[in-house]
Amino acid sequence: MPDDLVVTGRWTVPDAELSERFSRSSGPGGQGVNTADSRVELSYDVAGSPTLPDHLRDRVLGRLAGRLVDGVLTIAASEHRTQLANRRAARERMAAVLRDACAPPPPTRRPTRPTRGSKERRLAAKKRRGETKRGRQGRFE
Template structure:
């Protein structure tokens, strides 16, 4: 399963179990296990770089177990196949977020002209406000 151009997961790393689901399906929902539960062992996955692995487990939050296994339960659809695809798409999106490298801000300073323009604006505003005050002539 391709996640990004440089990152892919082997389908053998994903394990699915099917459980009874609430929600749409009528009486069928009580008889057929349509909800898909995806388990992915992120802590021991050879496909993930260390940087992505640590960020993925952080982003997963309560979906990750103490052992580093990510559990995603999909129960939005009426069929096992659709729920299975939904769970894999959600995992792929989570890994994409973890693989995204954040751009670091390069600290800059305002130029001399920008500082001067800011101070000029402040003094202009100050003179406008001073002009509004009442002047008493004795």
């Protein structure tokens, strides 16, 4: 399954930069769960990657700061019974995390002012509510 990890249309992570570790998984699998190394840990060195453009590296390192250990992003997958399915799931999850992290920031919000009509409606509603409360005063004395 040595395919490059496609993150965006312009950026792919070469398979050589990814490292996989396999271990025993918990969960379904019956007797085979004790013998099969179906859990997958996929790691990618974000800080030391030569293929990651510098402007994206800074953005990804900033956004994933809480998930990185020494600049390395690690994704674990153990939800499937087979190693192949877990490898596929880990690669898809890694691509999704990197895609979200390298996305451009949203445009800044332009501050707007409330319209005259909305101000008048708000004040009229406050006045009505005050009249309702004023009408209740002295009722139960």
